[in-house]
Amino acid sequence: MDSSMPKQKMAVRSISESVYVGMCLKIGTPQQVASRRDIVDLSEMLIDSEVMRKTYITMLSGSTREGFRLRESDRDTMYWLNNHRVIWDFSQVQFYNTQENAVILCDSSESPPGFTLLWLPLERANSKVISACVRMHDGLYISSSKYRQVTSSFSSGSTIHGPCSSGLREGVLEYDHAYCFVSDSWPPSASSWIDRCQLSPPPHVVNDIVRNGCHFVAIGHKLGYHTDNEWRVSFSQAEYKFVCSMNHTQFLTYGLLKLFLKEIINKGLRDEDKLLCSYHMKTTVFWAIQQNTQPHWRPQNILGGFWVCFKLLLKWVYEGVCPNFFIPENNMFLSNIYGEAQKTLFTRLYRLYKTGITLLLHSPSISSYITNALCNPRLTIYTDELNLISEVKRDIDIFREIDANDATGKLDIHICEKYLHAVEQLLSLPLTQYHIVMLQKLTANIFQGFAFILHSMCSYTGSNKQLYIVDKLSCHMLKLTAKFGYVSDFLYIAMYYYKTFRYREALSVIDLTKVKLARPYLMFDSHVDGERYTETVGGQSLSTKMRQAVAQDIGLNNGVFYINELMQEQQCSEQCSEQNSWPVLYIPPLILLHMLDFLCLRYVDTIRAQRALNDLQALVHHDQGLLVHVRLRDISWEILGICQQITGNLQAALYSYQHSLRQYPFHKIQTATLQRIQDLHV
Known part of the structure; x- marks a missing residue:
């Protein structure tokens, strides 16, 4: 018995490493996940920078923001009014200019933990907000159900789903838009979370989370006294920061739990019978990490981490209590996992638990990796980044991500000026290689729009001298974009020459672009000759690759x-x-x-x-x-x-x-x- 133990441990380790590799290929390697987060972050930093002073601030949230690119991952976006702030007590009014900001006061006296009423003490706010108010306790309160109705009209064809307006964009991309409110202060009801953070996350992450406050989404507690008017405290931003602080094994364990939920627990169930959701899986990972139940999160024991989380989930279902990570008094099972439904769910999970780790063989996404390790116990498994994915595949993923996040919205001359000022500010920050290449693409978009807008403004109203100056400036901006944008960006110069009746100059640019687009190593979407691409630009910076070897569809704003x-x-x-x-x-x-x-x-x-x-x-x-x-x-x-x-x-x-x-x-x-x-x- 004793002599067989080392072999068993080696077998488990081999299976774990194989699962880790499979999850990297399914979810993403450390570099892929980092690039996705950085590209989205940079895009938001530019679009929501202070100089833009937009009415609504936007923030991508949920799985997509965290770095997942699973087929079922929808695009969750939170929107909140830039000049409305929620405070927890009247003493915080001093931090705001009430002539410029609408101040909203929390009233949690009659709400379950994690929920609150939002009171407008000065009765001064955005007209849409006022239209969603109700009279209660001799005051004006913002009704969550009314606010959902008001904001659902912002997305034509959407339906209300929980606190969100949901739908399909162009029939292919599922989205959830949550119109909410923001507080710059950390909720008093979540103060115990700060005290729990002894080991995880690190102190600088805790400080960053607390400093950024929280949000309020338009949904009340099903068992509360004011279901239609209450708001749920949302820690979406805090959760994102916590997820980013995870090591890659922890992140992949979270991904493995998501697959476990979709492909095993909820398989074959109708939507109304699915009691567990992805948020429950995330919560188990958070608690397991913070409680240090699994001391070492490494590729060799990813299955051990998964099993710790599964046992914690099983315990919660048995007890009927799933404590919210930030406000443990908020039992997230209270309204739907109890009675017969709870017993049925526990029986289903316990049956899986008795099966042992082989239950994952029922997951189509990773079963082959487990089988491969079982059938080849002496197989050498490499878990380092270089052996997991080729440079070409990694670059395809990065440039696809840039393509998905490069829209700057509707442009005019003033917006272009503000964007360029924002770019100038961003250049003073410490930027990763993914930030830099995303900033390149967004700046190219701005220059391209700027050039055509300037020309259209001066075509009919300017003097010949003004037209000459504008034309020279427009040409300069377009040539700059061709120097640091995609290979295909040369076509913007050709369009401009055509628009200004310089047909031979346009043809010269077109002929040059034909040659560039015919290069045998060119990457277009996912189409590329990997061997020639690697021979020509392999090992070079992403900026160089973008300029010399990548083409994308041309976007006309x-x-x-x-x-x-x-x-x-x-x-x-x-x-x-x-x-x-x-x-x-x-x-x-x-x-x-x-x-x-x-x-x-x-x-x-x-x-x-x-x-x-x-x-x-x-x-x-x-x-x-x-x-x-x-x-x-x-x-x-x-x-x-x-x-x-x-x-x-x-x-x-x-x-x-x-x-x-x-x-x-x-x-x-x-x-x-x-x-x-x-x-x-x-």
Whole structure:
């Protein structure tokens, strides 16, 4: 018996390391998770910087913010009014200018732990807030249920789900928008949490969490006296900071629990029968880390960490008590896990518990890694970053993340100026390589928008001298973006030259861009020759790779008009942007290149112009999703139709417009397409 113990320990260690590797491939390596967080952080730092002084501050929260990119991870965003602050007692009024800020006072006297009423003592606030108020206790209180109704209208087509407005953006991305309020102060009811933080998280993280206060989301306790009017104290920002302080094994244990919940506990259950949620899993990890139940969180014992959390969860279900991590008096099982439902859930979990760690063989995501370790006990498993994922795959993940977070919203001249001032401030901060490359992309967006806005402002009102100065400045900004932006960003210069009637200069840029986009090592979305990419730019900085070897779809901000031929589509898309459409028109780079080539050559060489149109037609008709993403086929067919209509080939144009209408309406340009069809018959 004794002699077999070392072998058993080695086997368990081998399985744990194999599971760790599998989770890294499923969830992300340390570098991948760090890059995702940094890119989102930088984007928010720029968009919500103080110089922007926006009405609403936004913060991505939940799994996506924490660094998960699971298929089922929705995009949770919190919004709060920039000039409204919640205080815990009247003494805190002194910290605010009540002429500029609406002060809201907590009244927790009749609410369960973790919930409160929000009282407007001065009865002065945003009109939307006032419209959501009710009279109680001789005062004006903000009703959570009314506020949900008021703010749900901000997202057309959404439904109310808990404290959020939920829906699908473009039918592909599930979102939850929570309109809430913020407090700069830490809740008195959570003061005991500070005292518990002896071992975890580190003191600097605790101080940062406490200094940033909390939020209030629009949902009351189901068993409270004021369910429709109460607000729940939210520690979303604190939770994110705690998750970031975890080591990677702890983070992957959290991910493993999420998969355990989805693929095993809740498998086959109807939504109404799913009593446990991802937040319960997160809470078990938090408590397990802080209580030091598992002293060493390393790849070799990730299964041990998982088992500690599972046993804690089982104990909570047995007792019917799940203590909130920040306010333990708030039992998160109180309203739904009790009686027969509690017994059924415990029986289900205990049956899994008796199975032992082999219960994870029922998880499709990681079962193969366990089986692999069991069948190959002498297999050497490498858990270091370099052996887990190639440089090419890591770069694909990073540039995809940049692409998903590079929207700056609607631009005008004043917003561009504020953005550039914010960029200047950010450059003085300590930035990671992921911060820097994200800042590069956002700055390129701002310069591109700025250049076209300046030109449009001076085209009709400025003198020749003003036009010359503006043109020189615009060209300079666009050339700068080409120096530190993507390879495909050269097309913005071509668009500008075309817009200003410099067709030969535009063609020169187009020819150069053709060469750059034809490079055998070019990365476009996830398409790349990994061997050539590594040979050419392997080991170089992300900034260098972006400039020399990466192309992305061209984004036309709908608040800026780039070329007249697409103005109709941009206006149509902009009108629909309030209905959850993207505020940007995305065009595949080769589609735009062939379009600009055709438009310019009409004035220079009609034979070559026809060849450019033929190239565009061949790409639109025959691409299999390699160079034209499925979601961008609506605008691609539209562009082909526009070019065919310009040549007078109305039958071909009609065919293209009709095909545009049959595509998935990603850009919401159907009204523009129908108008173009109507114009064909005039």
